[in-house]
Amino acid sequence: MQITKQADYALRAMRYLSSLEPGKRAATSFIAKEEHIPPSFLAKIVSQLSIAGLITTSRGARGGVSLARTPEEISVLEVVEAIDGPITLNECVLHPEACEFGDDCPLRPVWQESQAALVERLKNTNFGQF
Numbered sequence: 001m002q003i004t005k006q007a008d009y010a011l012r013a014m015r016y017l018s019s020l021e022p023g024k025r026a027a028t029s030f031i032a033k034e035e036h037i038p039p040s041f042l043a044k045i046v047s048q049l050s051i052a053g054l055i056t057t058s059r060g061a062r063g064g065v066s067l068a069r070t071p072e073e074i075s076v077l078e079v080v081e082a083i084d085g086p087i088t089l090n091e092c093v094l095h096p097e098a099c100e101f102g103d104d105c106p107l108r109p110v111w112q113e114s115q116a117a118l119v120e121r122l123k124n125t126n127f128g129q130f
Helices: 005-018 028-035 039-051 076-084 108-123
Strands: 055-058 064-067
Touching: 005 028, 005 039, 005 064, 005 076, 028 039, 028 064, 039 055, 039 076, 076 108
Parallel strands: none
Antiparallel strands: 055 064
16 A cells, blocks of 8 residues: 555645644745645645644735644544545455455455554554654
């Protein structure tokens, strides 16, 4: 499994925002420059993160973006899923009927356990840890 470039950029932007003092905002142009994110890509990412309730945005001279919650309250999983959707290592994990072998598939438990471990790790990693 590989996250999309968009999710990687979102994680970089969130890590940057988590490094700011509480209540501080950053201009998206500054985040893009500091984190090496194409500005047009970042605009779309900011929109998705805002819709997911992970950041707040404001326009104007004192505008910018900031975290909607403390860094400790935002998990890596939330950011990845806000951009890429739910993590799925194999279709059969969510839809067992998609597999020709159904419940008899010897690999399905491997996919289920691996996905559960990955999701748990990302859920337990928050931006206060960076």
